[in-house]
Amino acid sequence: MSDYRKESFLALLEGKMTRKRGKHLEDASDKDLYYVISSIVKDEITPKWLKTQEKYQENKTKQVYYISMEFLIGRLLQSNLLNCGMLDICNEVLKDIGRNPEEIYKHEHDAALGNGGLGRLAACFLDSIASLKYAGQGSGIRYRYGLFEQRIIHGNQIELPDYWLKEEYPWETRKADEAIEVRFGGKINMHKKLNGDFEFSYEDQDKVMAVPYDVPVIGYQNEVVNTLRLWSAEVTEDESKLMSDPSSQYYHHLDHSHSIEQISGFLYPDDSSFEGKELRLKQQYFLVSATIQGILKNFKATHDISLAHLSEKVVIQINDTHPSLAVPELMRILMDDENFSWDEAWKVTASVIAYTNHTTLSEALEKWPTSMIQKLLPRIYMIINEINERFCKGIWFDHPDLRDKIPELAVIADDQIHMARLAIVGSFSVNGVARLHTEILKNKEMKYFYKLYPNRFNNKTNGITHRRWLLQVNPCLSETITEAIGPKWIQEPNKLIGLLRYSNDAPFLEKVGKVKKQNKETLAKLILNQTGIKVDESSIFDVQIKRLHEYKRQLLNIFHVIYLYNELKENPSLDITPRTFIFAAKAAPSYHLAKEVIKLIHHVAATVNYDKQINSKLKVIFLENYNVSLAEKIIPAADISEQISTASKEASGTGNMKMMMNGALTLGTLDGANIEIKDLVGDNNIFIFGLTSDQVHDYYQYGGYVAKDIYHTDDRVKRILDQLNSGEFGHQEIEFKDIFYNIMYHNDPYFVLKDFDPYIESHELVERSYRDKNTWQRMSVTNIAYSGKFSSDRTIKEYASEIWKL
Numbered sequence: 128m129s130d131y132r133k134e135s136f137l138a139l140l141e142g143k144m145t146r147k148r149g150k151h152l153e154d155a156s157d158k159d160l161y162y163v164i165s166s167i168v169k170d171e172i173t174p175k176w177l178k179t180q181e182k183y184q185e186n187k188t189k190q191v192y193y194i195s196m197e198f199l200i201g202r203l204l205q206s207n208l209l210n211c212g213m214l215d216i217c218n219e220v221l222k223d224i225g226r227n228p229e230e231i232y233k234h235e236h237d238a239a240l241g242n243g244g245l246g247r248l249a250a251c252f253l254d255s256i257a258s259l260k261y262a263g264q265g266s267g268i269r270y271r272y273g274l275f276e277q278r279i280i281h282g283n284q285i286e287l288p289d290y291w292l293k294e295e296y297p298w299e300t301r302k303a304d305e306a307i308e309v310r311f312g313g314k315i316n317m318h319k320k321l322n323g324d325f326e327f328s329y330e331d332q333d334k335v336m337a338v339p340y341d342v343p344v345i346g347y348q349n350e351v352v353n354t355l356r357l358w359s360a361e362v363t364e365d366e367s368k369l370m371s372d373p374s375s376q377y378y379h380h381l382d383h384s385h386s387i388e389q390i391s392g393f394l395y396p397d398d399s400s401f402e403g404k405e406l407r408l409k410q411q412y413f414l415v416s417a418t419i420q421g422i423l424k425n426f427k428a429t430h431d432i433s434l435a436h437l438s439e440k441v442v443i444q445i446n447d448t449h450p451s452l453a454v455p456e457l458m459r460i461l462m463d464d465e466n467f468s469w470d471e472a473w474k475v476t477a478s479v480i481a482y483t484n485h486t487t488l489s490e491a492l493e494k495w496p497t498s499m500i501q502k503l504l505p506r507i508y509m510i511i512n513e514i515n516e517r518f519c520k521g522i523w524f525d526h527p528d529l530r531d532k533i534p535e536l537a538v539i540a541d542d543q544i545h546m547a548r549l550a551i552v553g554s555f556s557v558n559g560v561a562r563l564h565t566e567i568l569k570n571k572e573m574k575y576f577y578k579l580y581p582n583r584f585n586n587k588t589n590g591i592t593h594r595r596w597l598l599q600v601n602p603c604l605s606e607t608i609t610e611a612i613g614p615k616w617i618q619e620p621n622k623l624i625g626l627l628r629y630s631n632d633a634p635f636l637e638k639v640g641k642v643k644k645q646n647k648e649t650l651a652k653l654i655l656n657q658t659g660i661k662v663d664e665s666s667i668f669d670v671q672i673k674r675l676h677e678y679k680r681q682l683l684n685i686f687h688v689i690y691l692y693n694e695l696k697e698n699p700s701l702d703i704t705p706r707t708f709i710f711a712a713k714a715a716p717s718y719h720l721a722k723e724v725i726k727l728i729h730h731v732a733a734t735v736n737y738d739k740q741i742n743s744k745l746k747v748i749f750l751e752n753y754n755v756s757l758a759e760k761i762i763p764a765a766d767i768s769e770q771i772s773t774a775s776k777e778a779s780g781t782g783n784m785k786m787m788m789n790g791a792l793t794l795g796t797l798d799g800a801n802i803e804i805k806d807l808v809g810d811n812n813i814f815i816f817g818l819t820s821d822q823v824h825d826y827y828q829y830g831g832y833v834a835k836d837i838y839h840t841d842d843r844v845k846r847i848l849d850q851l852n853s854g855e856f857g858h859q860e861i862e863f864k865d866i867f868y869n870i871m872y873h874n875d876p877y878f879v880l881k882d883f884d885p886y887i888e889s890h891e892l893v894e895r896s897y898r899d900k901n902t903w904q905r906m907s908v909t910n911i912a913y914s915g916k917f918s919s920d921r922t923i924k925e926y927a928s929e930i931w932k933l
């Protein structure tokens with residue numbers, strides 16, 4: 128590091144500290160430093176931000192708009208410093224003046240405007256779009272309350288509100304002059320024009336202002352700064368005038384403004400499950416309407432061609448069906464405001480919108496009651512109705528072979544609007560997020576749509592930004608990699624494959640092993656701090672971190688822990704490699720069974736961790752409040768990555784990719800992107816077990832699985848299930864009866880018992896493999912070497928060339 132650069136950074140720090148915080152550097156708190164360093168980054172990027180946007184305007188560049196109800200961005204300071212090329216300087220200067228960078232960065236509130244994988248994917252995509260110099264922006268909601276903060280009290284999850292805007296958020300810029308009016312409800316008037324066409328006008332609508340807050344998205348050392356635009360719902364000026372008018376109904380307006388601000392009030396905390404609440408529908412339309420109006424306004428300001436050419440300059444990617452009202456909203460504006468005919472408007476709409484499907488879980492499918500949409504969005508309802516009529520007629524006349532499938536295909540059926548069907552019909556691209564998932568869409572879940580539109584379906588296997596998830600979170604491993612193969616992998620992650628040449632190089636393997644050991648020591652300190660439990664740093668760190676859901680089968684994991692506990696109790700001198708099982712997971716607040724599993728994990732932990740006879744061999748750790756920042760601390764220390772969803776249920780997974788990239792070995796089912804990991808690293812560098820997706824589908828379709836049979840024939844299983852009812856874990860005998868009932872009397876819908884035996888066997892193989900350090904490290908390096916494919920740079924290049932045509 129040049130002394131000159133360090134000195135000038137230090138001078139910047141001193142100057143800003145006095146001007147912005149009125150303090151000398153030596154008196155500055157960590158928080159002062161956090162704000163001042165953020166402000167240095169903003170100064171650095173603001174000219175680039177303006178220039179990037181001006182260039183897009185000047186060059187009339189085609190833009191992609193990524194609309195998502197969720198952006199799980201986490202903290203930004205460290206990754207912004209990294210992408211600006213200032214992270215090393217900043218860290219060194221801080222250390223020179225006796226400060227700990229970590230302590231400073233953690234003053235940023237972890238922005239949790241998302242639930243899990245889907246929202247984190249959106250954040251990784253923005254990073255890749257900017258780093259690859261594509262013209263793209265994210266569009267989301269500036270929720271005042273992000274995903275709840277989780278506390279655990281006696282094993283029970285407690286949710287606390289996440290008021291993340293309590294203190295100034297340094298990355299956002301309010302753009303009040305770019306606010307857009309969004310309208311709800313009201314009456315629709317139809318007039319017949321002279322040419323026979325209908326004209327629509329609206330009356331008595333509720334008006335809401337959508338005020339954008341822009342967050343910069345900094346490309347990796349490339350001068351590009353894109354935008355994440357987050358919309359906030361506010362009262363219109365008219366309304367606020369009325370509020371201050373003493374003659375008006377003050378309380379009426381106060382009440383009204385409160386309900387308007389509710390629209391961007393909080394993030395719904397459900398992951399992979401649909402909540403048909405009216406407020407959620409309002410959020411969705413608010414996001415979509417503000418975004419589309421903004422897109423059209425910008426198009427008109429930039430281009431002098433007709434909106435009929437929109438698709439040459441704009442593409443809209445919708446993240447799941449949550450923004451699928453984009454289809455009727457774009458139709459509405461083109462017809463009612465821009466005087467397009469239906470056919471003209473449809474041509475534009477269906478060539479601009481592309482849809483990403485994220486799940487085939489039936490409980491996640493969005494279906495809104497027609498009455499709700501009709502009342503809240505009467506004109507949008509008329510348009511959806513017309514889309515449906517024309518679509519169904521089209522099948523009837525052009526695809527007589529599919530006539531009997533119309534009830535399964537119709538956008539409106541059983542007084543419900545099926546948002547996935549609307550999204551498929553109204554878009555030019557439908558993609559799944561991993562190879563298996565896309566095949567399931569094409570051949571099972573959406574097979575008749577696939578028959579109708581074979582060219583519309585395509586796969587884009589998810590990815591993660593290697594800048595955050597390797598370079599930033601694991602600097603020692605990154606350095607070790609660069610020492611071996613040079614720095615080119617940072618720009619081209621596929622170059623990680625060069626590590627294969629070192630997979631038998633003893634000194635290199637040793638270095639990688641040492642880095643993992645250090646990372647485990649760091650995590651062990653965090654665990655001790657947060658839980659008071661001391662874990663063995665040379666034990667296998669076996670990690671399952673993700674939302675808590677039945678299909679993700681944390682239950683199978685804890686059953687294995689109970690099994691090990693039972694084995695050790697029977698034979699305390701059993702020679703096993705010590706294990707540390709690490710969990711982190713939030714359950715949706717209304718998801719009873721998920722919360723029961725959290726409680727079970729805690730009660731098992733309480734039994735195991737304090738049992739002197741065995742606790743040198745077995746520890747169970749639950750780290751509370753799983754979020755991006757916690758993931759960043761756990762992932763570099765993982766030896767085993769648990770990816771054990773019931774086959775066919777996890778569309779892709781991205782946690783699997785983050786851990787692979789940090790040298791963990793996957794213990795998983797043939798589900799989601801696990802399959803693609805296995806295809807790359809080969810059977811010898813991964814631990815695969817359990818039912819296949821086809822077997823799972825066959826059981827669902829033809830039956831033949833009886834959970835009780837396993838209970839009655841496998842002593843290990845019987846013992847565990849009986850322990851749930853015996854009070855051995857927990858305070859009373861009935862503590863875990865709901866879990867017991869779900870398995871025994873709902874026939875174990877996620878095949879926990881069916882996969883139990885192969886899972887145990889796989890774990891035994893893990894345990895044996897770990898004993899040979901050399902082999903293990905070779906496997907670990909092989910995984911890192913192949914992980915380049917899972918950089919979201921690869922994913923985004925595929926979107927850009929095959930869908931967005933940028």
Ligand SMILES: *Cc1c(COP(=O)(O)O)cnc(C)c1O
Pocket residue numbers: 242243244247672673674753754755758779780781782783785
């Ligand atoms: C990556 C990530 C996820 C997704 O994890 P999966 O294992 O793919 O479900 C969820 N939450 C956070 C905070 C993440 O960083």
